Amino acid sequence: MMFFLEKNDLPELLRRASAYFEIIAPVLVNGEPQLVSWRGEDLALGAPNPLLPPTRLFLPPRETLFTYLQESGLYTFQVPQVKERLIVGVRPCDLRALSLLDRIMLSEPADELYSKRRRSTAIVALSCTEPSESCFCAQMGSGPEAHEGFDLLLTDLGERYLLETGSPDGIMLARLSEELLERGDDAEKRALMRESRERILSARPWLSQERMRSKLREIDWRSMSRECISCGGCSFVCPTCHCFTIADLGLPDGERIRCADSCILSGFHRMASGANPKARPEERLLSWYMEKLEYMLSRAGMPGCVGCGRCERVCFSGLHKTDLFR
Amino acid sequence: MVLDAIETTCVYCGCGCGLYLHVEDSKIIAVTPSMKPPARGRLCAKGWLLHGFANHPDRLREPLMRRGDRYVQTSWSEVLSFIAKSFADIKRDSGPDALAVLTSAKATNEENYLLMKLCRAALGTNNIDNVARLCHAPTLFALGSSLGSGSMTNPIESLLHSDLIMIIGSNTTEQHPVVSFYVMEARRNGAKIIVMDPRRTQIAEIADLHLQMRPGTDIALLNAILNVVIREGMIDEEFIRSRTDGFDEVHDRVAEYTPEAAERICGVPAELIHDAAVMYGSAGDAAIVYAMGITQHAHGTDNVQAIVNLALATGNLGRDGSGIYPLRGHQNVQGACDMGALPDYYTGYQKVSEFREKFEDSWNVELPASQGRTAIEIMSSAGSEIRGMYISGENPALSYPDSSRIRSALESLDLLVVADIFPTETTRMADVVLPIASFAEKYGTVTSTERKVQLIRKAIDPPGNALPEWVVAAKLLEIFGISAGYDSSAAVMREIAALTPSYGGISHERLERGGIHWPCPTQEHPGTPVLYRDGFPRGRALFRHVDQHECGDGRFTLIIGRSQYHFHTGSMTRRVCILEREVPEAFVDVNPKDAASLGIRNGTGVILESESGTIRARARLSDSVSSGTLFMPFHFRESPANMLTGWQLDPHSKIPSLKITSVSIRREGA
Ligand code: SF4
Ligand code: SF4
Ligand code: SF4
Numbered sequence: 001m002m003f004f005l006e007k008n009d010l011p012e013l014l015r016r017a018s019a020y021f022e023i024i025a026p027v028l029v030n031g032e033p034q035l036v037s038w039r040g041e042d043l044a045l046g047a048p049n050p051l052l053p054p055t056r057l058f059l060p061p062r063e064t065l066f067t068y069l070q071e072s073g074l075y076t077f078q079v080p081q082v083k084e085r086l087i088v089g090v091r092p093c094d095l096r097a098l099s100l101l102d103r104i105m106l107s108e109p110a111d112e113l114y115s116k117r118r119r120s121t122a123i124v125a126l127s128c129t130e131p132s133e134s135c136f137c138a139q140m141g142s143g144p145e146a147h148e149g150f151d152l153l154l155t156d157l158g159e160r161y162l163l164e165t166g167s168p169d170g171i172m173l174a175r176l177s178e179e180l181l182e183r184g185d186d187a188e189k190r191a192l193m194r195e196s197r198e199r200i201l202s203a204r205p206w207l208s209q210e211r212m213r214s215k216l217r218e219i220d221w222r223s224m225s226r227e228c229i230s231c232g233g234c235s236f237v238c239p240t241c242h243c244f245t246i247a248d249l250g251l252p253d254g255e256r257i258r259c260a261d262s263c264i265l266s267g268f269h270r271m272a273s274g275a276n277p278k279a280r281p282e283e284r285l286l287s288w289y290m291e292k293l294e295y296m297l298s299r300a301g302m303p304g305c306v307g308c309g310r311c312e313r314v315c316f317s318g319l320h321k322t323d324l325f326r
Numbered sequence: 327m328v329l330d331a332i333e334t335t336c337v338y339c340g341c342g343c344g345l346y347l348h349v350e351d352s353k354i355i356a357v358t359p360s361m362k363p364p365a366r367g368r369l370c371a372k373g374w375l376l377h378g379f380a381n382h383p384d385r386l387r388e389p390l391m392r393r394g395d396r397y398v399q400t401s402w403s404e405v406l407s408f409i410a411k412s413f414a415d416i417k418r419d420s421g422p423d424a425l426a427v428l429t430s431a432k433a434t435n436e437e438n439y440l441l442m443k444l445c446r447a448a449l450g451t452n453n454i455d456n457v458a459r460l461c462h463a464p465t466l467f468a469l470g471s472s473l474g475s476g477s478m479t480n481p482i483e484s485l486l487h488s489d490l491i492m493i494i495g496s497n498t499t500e501q502h503p504v505v506s507f508y509v510m511e512a513r514r515n516g517a518k519i520i521v522m523d524p525r526r527t528q529i530a531e532i533a534d535l536h537l538q539m540r541p542g543t544d545i546a547l548l549n550a551i552l553n554v555v556i557r558e559g560m561i562d563e564e565f566i567r568s569r570t571d572g573f574d575e576v577h578d579r580v581a582e583y584t585p586e587a588a589e590r591i592c593g594v595p596a597e598l599i600h601d602a603a604v605m606y607g608s609a610g611d612a613a614i615v616y617a618m619g620i621t622q623h624a625h626g627t628d629n630v631q632a633i634v635n636l637a638l639a640t641g642n643l644g645r646d647g648s649g650i651y652p653l654r655g656h657q658n659v660q661g662a663c664d665m666g667a668l669p670d671y672y673t674g675y676q677k678v679s680e681f682r683e684k685f686e687d688s689w690n691v692e693l694p695a696s697q698g699r700t701a702i703e704i705m706s707s708a709g710s711e712i713r714g715m716y717i718s719g720e721n722p723a724l725s726y727p728d729s730s731r732i733r734s735a736l737e738s739l740d741l742l743v744v745a746d747i748f749p750t751e752t753t754r755m756a757d758v759v760l761p762i763a764s765f766a767e768k769y770g771t772v773t774s775t776e777r778k779v780q781l782i783r784k785a786i787d788p789p790g791n792a793l794p795e796w797v798v799a800a801k802l803l804e805i806f807g808i809s810a811g812y813d814s815s816a817a818v819m820r821e822i823a824a825l826t827p828s829y830g831g832i833s834h835e836r837l838e839r840g841g842i843h844w845p846c847p848t849q850e851h852p853g854t855p856v857l858y859r860d861g862f863p864r865g866r867a868l869f870r871h872v873d874q875h876e877c878g879d880g881r882f883t884l885i886i887g888r889s890q891y892h893f894h895t896g897s898m899t900r901r902v903c904i905l906e907r908e909v910p911e912a913f914v915d916v917n918p919k920d921a922a923s924l925g926i927r928n929g930t931g932v933i934l935e936s937e938s939g940t941i942r943a944r945a946r947l948s949d950s951v952s953s954g955t956l957f958m959p960f961h962f963r964e965s966p967a968n969m970l971t972g973w974q975l976d977p978h979s980k981i982p983s984l985k986i987t988s989v990s991i992r993r994e995g996a
Contacts, residue, residue, distance in 0.1 A: 024329055030838075032361055034331035034346060051358040051367070052348055057329075061356040062377040226532055227510050229499050229890070231371050232904075237358070247903040250383030259378070259904060260356075265371070267908040274929055313367050314359060316507045318514070 003163045003174065003181035010154075010161065013177040014038065014088065021086035021122060024057065026050050038088070045089050045156070048132045051310060053239035054090050055097050058117045059105070061236065061260035065113065070252035082116045086173075088124040090150070092143035093135070093308040095125050097239035099149050103300040104242060122169050125150035129192050131200050134309025136322055138200040139207045142306040145193050155189045162189045207322055209303055213293050215325045221282035224324070227317030228264075228281045234288070234311035234320055235262030240296070240304045243268070264288055285319060332785040333360060335772055336373045337432060337765040338893045340654030341365075341482070341504040342774025342841075343373055347766060347785040353381050354766060354786060362840065364482045364776070370503035371891055371905065378902030379764075380786060384748055386761035387790025397759065402791065405758055406798070409716075410805040412741045413449060416714040422450030423696060426704045426712050429456045429667040430719030430745075431656030433795050434770025434782065436818035438658070438665035439673065440799035441718060447691045448806035452669050452678060452698025453712070456662040457655075457720055459701040461618055463979035464626030465652040466663060470675070472634045472870060473643070474863035477660060480613070480649035481776045481843060481855040485512050487647030490609035492602075494522040494544060494633070495619020495985075498529045500890035502617065502653045502775070509615070518609065520602050522547060523619060524885060525915075525957055526950040535602050539592035541883045541955060541986045544620060546874040548632035550588030551603040552639055553580045560607030562641025569862065570638050572869035579871045580635075591874055593952075607640060611647030618655065618887075622985035627978035628872035635869050643867070644858040654775035656894070657765070661773035664829070664844070665822070669698025674826035688825055691808060700980040702726070702973060709738025716743045718795060719762065723751035724895040724963055727971035727982040728938045745795055748897045751963055761792035768794035770815045771837060773844070776855075779832050780841035880988025882920075884934065884956045886967045887985075896961040912965035913946040915957040916991070921947050924993060931994035934958075936987050939969035942994060956991060 005013065014023050023038040026047065033047035035054060066079045090098075105114040128137070128144035137143030146153055151170035155162040162184055165171045174181060235241040245261040248254060261268060264285070269278040278284045296304030311320035318324070329350050336343040344360030354377040359365040365373075389405040390397040416424050427445040429438045438456070445454040458466065466476035473479070485491060485508040498506040506529060513519050513532065521533040522544070530536040539547050555561060556577060566573045585596035585603075592599075606612055614637055620629045633650060642648035654660050666672040672681055678695070686693050704712055705726065715736075726732045736742055736755045744753045745760035753759045767788040773779045788794070800812045812818050816834035823829050828845040831853075836842065842853040858867075877883075891908040892899040899905045914932055916924075926932060928947045933940060934956075943958060943965040951957050960967040974983045 022328070029331050029346070030333045030360075032333075032346070034348075035329065036331050037328035052331075052346075052356055056356055060350070062353070062381075063355060064353070226528075229370065229503055229506065229528070231369065231503065232374055233359075233369060236374050245903060245907070254383045257903075259375075261904060265904065265908055267904070267910075314369070316368055316503070316510060 001165045001171065001174065002184045002186055004184035005161045005163045005181055007160055009177070009180040010043065011040065013180060015040070016176040017086055017173055021084050023086050023088060025088035035087070043088070045126055045154070046130065049091050049094070049308065049310070051237055051313065053097065053237065053308070053310065054087050054094050055101055055239040057085070057087060058098070058101065058114055058121070059242055059244070063113070063258050065246070065256045065258050067255040068253060082113070082120050084120045086122045086124065089126045090123050091126055091128055091308070092146040093137040093306040094239050095123070095146050095149045096142035096302070096306045097308070100240050100296065100300055100302045100304065101242055103302070122151045122173065123149070124152040124154060127153065127155040127189065127193060129156050129196050131196055132309060133203070134312045135200055136204055136207055136307035136309065138197050138307070139204060140209060140303060140305055140307035144196045144200060155192065157188050157192070162186060204322055206326060209293070212325045216286070216289055216293060219324060221286050224317070224319055225281040225285050228285065228319055229316050230265055230281055231316065232262040232264050233314040235264050236260055237310040237314050239306060239308055239310070240292070263291065330785070332783050334766070334782045334785065335657065335774070335780045336369070336376065337657050337898070338372050339502055340656060340659060340775035341502050342657065342772070342776065342778055342780055343369055343504050344780070345369060345373060345376065347376070349785050352786045364504050368504055368507050371908070372893060372899060375902050375904055378905065379898045380766045382901050384901060385789045385792070386747060386749060386759060387792060388761060389791070390759040392757045402793065402801070405760065406801055406805060409743055409758060410802060413714050416740060417450065420713055422694060423453060424711060424713045425449045425451050425715070426453035426699065427716045428701060428704070428718065428720055428722070429454065429662055431457045431659035431662045432719045432765070433662070434658065434768070434772055434815065435661040435665050435779070435822065436770045436815040437718070437795040437799060438662045438667045439818060439822050440796050440803065441716070442666045443689065443808070444799050444803055444806070446693050447689050447808050448803055450694050452694050452696060453704055454667055454698060455669055455701040455704065456659070456667040457725070458659050458663050459981060460622070460725065460984060461655045461659060462621055462652055463981045464621045464630045464976055467979040468627045468630035468634060469650065469652070472631065472868040473858065475857055476675070478651050478776050479643060479857045480646070480651065481778065482508055484646050484649060484856065485509060485613055486515070488512050488517050488611050488613045489647065490518045490520065490606060490612040491615060492520045492522070492606055492612065493529060493533070493615045496615055496617035496653055497523070497525070497527045497887060498615065498653070499527065501655070501888055503890065505615070505653060518605055520605060524952065524955055535598065535605065537594045537598055537602055538952060539594050540877065541885055542623060542877045543592040543874065544629050545625070545632045545872055546583060546588045546591040547594065547599065548636055549580045549583035549874070550585050550599050551606060552576070552636050553583045554585060554600050554603030555607040555636070555639060556580065558604060558607060560604070561639045565641030566639065570867045570869060573639065576635055576639070576869045576871045611645055612640065612642045613647060613649050613651060615651040615653065617653040619985060622981060622983065624974040624976050624983040625875045626976045626981045628875070631870050631872045635871070638867055638869055644856065644860070646856060649856070652775070657774070658772035660775060660777065661771070661779070664773055669700055673822060674828045685825070689808065702975060702980060702982055705732055705735045706973070708735035713739060714741040715739055717752060718745045719747070721750040721752045721895040721897060723755065724966055724968065725960070727968055727984055728973055729966050729969045730939055731973070745798065746897070747792070748901065750895065750897045760798060761790065762798070763788035763792050763794040767792070768796070768815070769834070770796065771819060771834070777843045778841040779829070779837065779844060781834065781837045880990070882954060882956055882989050882991055884958060884970065884987045884989045885985060886958055886960050886971065886987070889959045889961065892959065892961040894961065895963070900961070912943040912959060912962040912967070914943045914991070915948040915951045916945045917951050917953045917955065918947045918949060919953050921945065924991065925996065926993055933992050933994055934970060934989045936970040936972070936989045938972050941965050941967065941969050956989065
């Protein structure tokens, strides 16, 4: 179903939803867009995509899997509560990353916390009418339009939004604000999205998945990687990265935590003997891209890069500039 | 149950990266960089993984008092009156100079200020110092005496305007990663990079020239570069004439430091020295970046002076892209010095000898005039003249030279109070342990290496009964009858601003809108990113000729440094599982040729021995060090590198020679 929603009425729609959900939305914190619990602040839907990808709300960089308490030799365990959430402003690239993560984290045996969070979270997506310079979702087939995976979808038409429902939950949510909505159509949206897509494609007309894959082995990773400081940043912001490590902190009581990890870090590959098959940054960078562009594709049926451009925004070197594949 | 993002400043190195802590239910679940300078979206691994330690169960939660060899939990009121009474007793019996305070470069400006006030106004002694004594005391002395201000002359961003960046004694990519980002950006925009370092570090690999000198021969090398610059007529005569004094003597005396003479001392080919000098001398705006490879020597002040001479002779000061960049190691080591946690200065480098009355009037107490002791002097008189000590957030049992001597010094005190966030080697020796709020659990300001005062903001609650240290210091001041009714750390900053010209215009309200570079004398003043644009505060800058000193004659010279994945004595980073996984133990880099002759292979256990002590570590074969040179990080209590270092002090700044030590090395069991 398609509706028009006056821009001023979006906060009211969210307020009504907040009776059922904790609302997470991008707002400006000291001038920079951040995903936070929404308390009625101005929404920063027009700002660039926040650095912390929304996928990290399902698989946080640091989370407690359970806490343990020891009493006279017996352990009791406590698992964290998962709350009902509505995330507003998820872009098509991140939406695609989420469905890729679903294929990985929910395949048997499903990851319990991830699946609980996934089940209790609703998503209001946002079509990308204003792509950033670093975006190349169109080339990766993940944007700037969202086709699935949302409960509601907003498209900024200037004066008002086009609101589309994508699931039974989405219809319920729309019903809560029925009198704010007006029946609509997507003629205007289609024109805007065509424009946006062209803008993204013409910024890098030479870029395509095939090109990236074929270039992978030709790139001189050795000299390129001289400026990589192995900070891990590219993994920590990538919406499809999902590797983690687990540690038990505290004795006799404490917690088992799960932490985002990265194959860009050398210790990730070190074996028990001390030998390291990927001791050099160039080896790790090549394998990072192999994972994104080839292995994920063959394992999960989608490429592991959705073209969100975050890795370029945090990198010390020129290693994640798409120019690499030119 | 809310998700929040709080902007704050990284707790580790002096780069002062802005970042957001993403918080859910009083736990930090993620970190992302701020897009504002200096971070501009970049962080090193330590920064990205800052969510790793604040919520760690090892955190100190309750005040602890020693009873025999056990610690018992106690209340704040009991522990604070105990401290006050014990310090007062010592003061009565042995005089105020039997007490000493070491403040923390991890604590905020407000905390350093109140501890400084506590030390001087309540305890009545100038025996106060901070970890700067072990890293940049020579910078303070040399830059202060020759230029007028002992700190970085330009902001980090200024490097983007440099035509040439000379890096000496700084492993920039590992130790000041975000500074290295600017160096690499400058290079991508066409700047030339020269690195002078006994090790082939990552930044040396990227550089246009790498001069791999013998450890400790920096002065010969820098003098030789000046020698060539003079001979080739590349000096800035106008600048020298109008803005400096003392050039003639330097001019005459560096004449003997020909590249050929330097080659014999440094082991760097004369031709390469010549090329570097020409490259430096012909650059429009040239910057010199240095760190502890320059300062941590028994002649650290002279090392820094050699850098100053070079910058002055070429007129590379007072403009964007030029300047001298001493890189500070800790988040707030600049601020600790600015706040007067130094034996001879009050805040803003106001000399005790000149400004005592001003502070007496403001604080309404009589202040000590006696000469205060520096950190190493405090340690060397611990147990004799010094009987009581307050150590804030530092771990001298691991970070100071000659650890075994430090440990016995600390053991012999009548009262040792240690405030920290985690148990450390030093809290283990304390009579009283105070649990302190971490950077994520309090408000305050910190001053980064580029003199930029920035806010840290509270993101989560402190664990248990831990308190921000400014609260602890304020309560102690009150017990001593010196109250100023501080209700927030912003109120403390108001007092600092009123007493300190260079911080005069700084307030928490203003900092909400972004950091400010001091000097910032008034509310309207925008701050001063670049110093010396229109002159030097002392009138004319001073040249001072310095000579190369004798170098160690041992078969092996051990360089002690750091790993990018750990910070200081590891009390925070070694509790972050991924950082600990990256570098889980100490290693000694050994040149493969040396290794072959010693029968050492990659991973072999080796024994290092010096005049001060003996330790064990694992060898790592690496041609990043030349034959005769070894390298080792000092973060690891299992292989405490500072057991090996000695107490030779630089005569000017009293910094100990932590950087290099003559050692012997052998295979374990051999
Ligand atoms: S690889 Fe880079 S551009 Fe692609 S999804 Fe990950 S962060 Fe985004
Ligand atoms: S973000 Fe850049 S510098 Fe950091 S690990 Fe990735 S490639 Fe290396
Ligand atoms: S470079 Fe320094 S300030 Fe920046 S993230 Fe790393 S440790 Fe923190």
